[in-house]
Amino acid sequence: MSAKQLGLVGCHDCHLLSRQQRLASGQAAYCPRCGATLHLRKPNSIARTWALLTAAFIFYIPANVLPITVTSSLGSKQSDTIMSGVIYFLLHGSPEIAVVIFTASIFIPICKLVVMAYLLVSVQRNSRWRPRDRTQLYRVVEGIGRWSMVDIYVVTILVALVKLGFFADIEAGPAALYFAAVVVISMLAAQSFDPRLIWDAMEEKHE
């Protein structure tokens, strides 16, 4: 039996089980042990996650089209997008770095958006297909999202080392900002999704 069916609410923060209370609108219940606001499920989980996911997808476009770094050396300026950086590494003998950047900056973000969208659709259609695997999918997607930030940190370090340099000067391009927004917003999207919704569909049929 789930806690919901037993009339219990598990606290998000300290996992204490409390009895579900009847609340008037505008009222909230608090966990007696840790003081967190109690929700049966994360509030507006589906709408919030869709909204954040859409925002992340919109930012994903300028993040890939605009330059992420602008290198100027001896009067010439060169703009690099995320993808042109990957190609540069591939051609100049560091395929392993090309793989790291491609995975972290292009593959993981788009995978995350697609998987989250799939999970939302499956929950909205009350899918009963492989709930355990879908939960696992959610865990993976939630866990790997943070690694996308690696490109932002690379830019930060490049900017530190090459600034005031003698042969080149690197500046962060506008895509860095959009890309950081994609990572932060999609992390928020993963956090606002409630995996228990996957399992609620399994219980409805039994009743």
Added chain:
Amino acid sequence: MNLIACHECDLVNRIPPLPRRAAARCVRCGGVLLRSKPDSVDRTIALTLAGIVLFLVACSFPFLSMENAGIVQETALFTGIYNLYKQKMVPLATLVLITCVLVPLAQMLGLLYVMIPLKRNRPARHTARVFRIYLHLKPWGLMEVYLIGILVALVKLGKMATIVPGLSVIAFGLLVFVLAGAYTALDPHLVWERLGG
């Protein structure tokens, strides 16, 4: 017997007392419900104190130096953040500052604030609130990602100039592992139980 609702699928599980170093998983979805952790309080405090020392070292010594044609250029941990700020990339500078400096520092201080009084069995005021903030900050501490960023940047610039890692980078790298250790040693369930309820 302990009743815990799985926070991933909401199934209520009965959990017997766990043997040392065992984990209880949800019978339905496989999510980890509880892990028994030996000497949790002592280990967490020790590792966090080590973390504070490493953090101070990381902030005060040279981070990376670049050597080119006999000229050495030194940077500190904050140089990149400061340069982004000067390039009018304020949100980006703030993001890096928060995820790599402020969140890890706040986490360590918060953890010490909670754990040291807990060791003496006299929980400090607002312990529950501080500990909840600590748990919510967890996803936003991205030092280990920064470490990978350093490696990538080193390879990228390695062909143009000689990069010499400073004491600060070494401390930073150790800090990532020490903080991961502190988090592994920490038993949130124990903290909540000590706080009553």
